[in-house]
Amino acid sequence: MSMPKVSVGGSSGFDVPRHVAIIMDGNGRWAAARGLPRAEGHRRGVEAVRRTVRSAGEIGIDILTLFAFSSENWSRPQSEIRDLLGLLRLYIRNDLAELNSNNVRVRIIGDRETLSPDVKRLLEEAEGLTRRNDGMTLVVAFNYGARQEITRAVRRLAEELSAGRLSSSDITAERLSQFMDAPDLPDPDLIIRTSGEQRLSNFLLWQSAYSELVFVPTFWPDFDRAALEQAIFEYSRRERRFGGLAAAGS
Template identity: 85%
Template structure:
């Protein structure tokens, strides 16, 4: 698929990835560096999310996936969990109309079992209200863990085998992919992690097999257009081989 070319940092011809995924990291450290409560860091992180969604649309990115809440985040202090869920509620209630008006389609991945009723309802509402939009697709990974997603897909495949609809010898990587949370979406071309940490932290492990990884030192609340464009510029300079050889045979 041909990707759009745009001008970044004064240089024309950079290739825009079709699907960008972001691990939004560093809210707490941003707040600590300023002697502010962690809740303020999370609040500023929501502002950065709004900014990033807008920029992604302006750059012509087709899909933006964000790691909003990890399945491991439930181990955090209850007060912080309440703050995070409260911000999610505010984001959907206050921003959903704007997202819909701007033709953004919202998709949710992750385990919805056991979520608080109003949280589950809000996630469903966001998907349903924007279902027919055909602009930027915003994928929200909520209560998400990649290993858990793979395990869910394996259980679904096992159910097919037990029901006699599939033979064990028919199980392939492609079939497993079809049982992931969003099998219709292409794998991310670029995964960005903010705050300087250099690991995926149980995020899109299956889908990231051939993704380009860019780690930026910026804490998430400070992630802006310049940082976003710099990450895309880094992506654009790389040669993606998908296990093959470079054009020159290297």
Template identity: 85%
Template sequence: MAKVSFDGTSGFEVPRHVAIIMDGNGRWAAARGLPRGEGHRRGVEALRRTVRAAGEIGIGILTIFAFSSENWSRPQSEIRDLLGLLRLFIRKDLSELNRNNVRVRVIGDRETLSDDVRGLLEEAEELTRNNSGMTLVVAFNYGARQEIARAAQRIAEAVVSRGLSPADISADKLSEFMDAPDLPDPDLIIRTSGEQRLSNFLLWQSAYSELVFMPTFWPDFDRTTLEQAISEYARRERRFGGLAAAGT
């Protein structure tokens, strides 16, 4: 992990994997008398800032909750705006991500996506597949319960087709069937807008993640806000169910 210092004092370790629930675009817009679409557009700008800042700080993996499986229930006009921004982000920003050695990964259910959206996501993965810098994980059409259900289906298929014994199914074995089993669990999960819940995001992987809830609406999120969240994380003592170093 990289050592950083935001205030001139001795540095501390940056979390290897940070995940962000990017919340508050609509409320940011409403507070300014603007349409929700403008909030989403400003949210894309915040995403650009955050990806750059994460790379500069030394975060190895950044996971973003881009579009949930529940978001399809929103008004069709808003869904069109969100999908349009996804297309714009990939077409406009993918080349910069590739130049900066960022690898893009996608988690979520791809089967129900339109061919053009699925194609864009696969294009981003393929172009950046060999990059060795920061990994940007895009959770798109993603729901954690749905991911766990997919993992259960995959492991059931392995029992039937590969002779996997039910007795061998453990927590570690189930993890191998998740959407991105090779990636470590997030050390830190940030949610913006002041809401304090995970909203069906990385429920399996967040078992020992540190959670930081910030009052900032996502369009106002920037490097300073990210540093504040990491500073809060650095003050925590992660025990993973064990005792503190002093035995307390």
């Protein structure tokens, strides 16, 4: 499938990755640098989510995955967790209608079993309302950890083995992929992390085997369309080999 083109920095003709995933980092440091409470950094981070979702749709990205809340975030102070969950509720209540009217389909990945009933209902509402939309897919990684996702997949695979529906010879990487949280979605072409940190932090470890990684110094609340386009420009300059050899003469 040919990829759409995007104009970046006054130039044109750069390939747009089909699937972009973003580790949204730096809300707290953004706030600290301005003498503001962390809650204000998270609030401004939600505004960056709105900008980025709109920009991704305008640019022509098919799938946008956002690392919203990790399974490790529960170790943060309870007051901060309440703030984050409150922002999630506000975002879904205030923005879901717009997402739906813009033909965006919302998908959730992560462990739902340990979530409170009201949070689970919100996530299910977002998925249910937008289920038939066929525009951009917005994947929200909530209560998500890649090691935990792989563990869940292995557990499901083991259940199939125990039930006799699979044999050991059926176990392949492709088979295990079928038990991940969103097996029907392609792996991310590009993973962006904001704030200058250069690690994946337990995000999409299985799916990122051949993803291009771009680390940007911008704190997440300041991330905008220009920063997204610059990351796409960097992606477009790279030669993706998927374990193969470089093109002749390169």
